Amino acid sequence: MAVEIERKFLVHKDRLVLPEKGKKLIQAYIWSDPEKSLRIRISGEQAFLTIKAGVDILERAEFEYEIPLSDARELLALCDAKIEKTRYFIPFGDHTWEVDVFHDLNNGLIVAEVELNSANDKLVLPDWIAEEVSKDPKYLNVSLIKNPFVEW
Template structure:
């Protein structure tokens, strides 16, 4: 069984800059109920379908399979919940970990989140200086929830 152990943090405003052009991601959800999330994603020139179980702490079951891009596009347009999640993903290596920094646009413009996958929940983690508040347990930051309650509607000060 696949398992995802991930911590998620906000990126401090102005403290991080991309080092490359990143990868454009479009993703939508065929199911966004917390017990089973089914996601369709295009990532650059590839496409995937991913099934995730309920989050327990910072872990959950995860199964991901590559699918044809020509199948992903109509799934995203016609069957997925709207709005789609649109973002550019950048990768940064810090210590023994590769961080994924997602810069959102569309309905979630202004949101920048850094994620890092771990081998186990107790693994020690060196935090880069651009990492801010941890939001691993805050469901507002789950991509599947950003379709129901996009960042643009949060009413930030």
């Protein structure tokens, strides 16, 4: 079993300089509840099926499998709502930050995530990092589908 240990932050938009290239992501959920989810994601020309489980938002079991792009497109068509975002990778210190710039109903939201090797990893924050929202479930992608940022 793979375990994802991740922290999530809002950013100071005026301090953040995004790289020139990002990766467009489209994702949706086949099912979800507070303790588990099944996600379909298209990332460029690749597609993935991901299962996440656990009650601790900071540390959850994660199983991810590459699937055919055509299957992912068909599965996305079955979903009621999708999230679209552009992901940028920014190395800083010992980690690479994933900065998601959301589109459509979540336009205006920018979230930075960093994956850790352990919950005790020392983390040096870039100056563009603002408030930590790791434990706030409304910033989970699965929550943003049900309650988009433009409705807050």
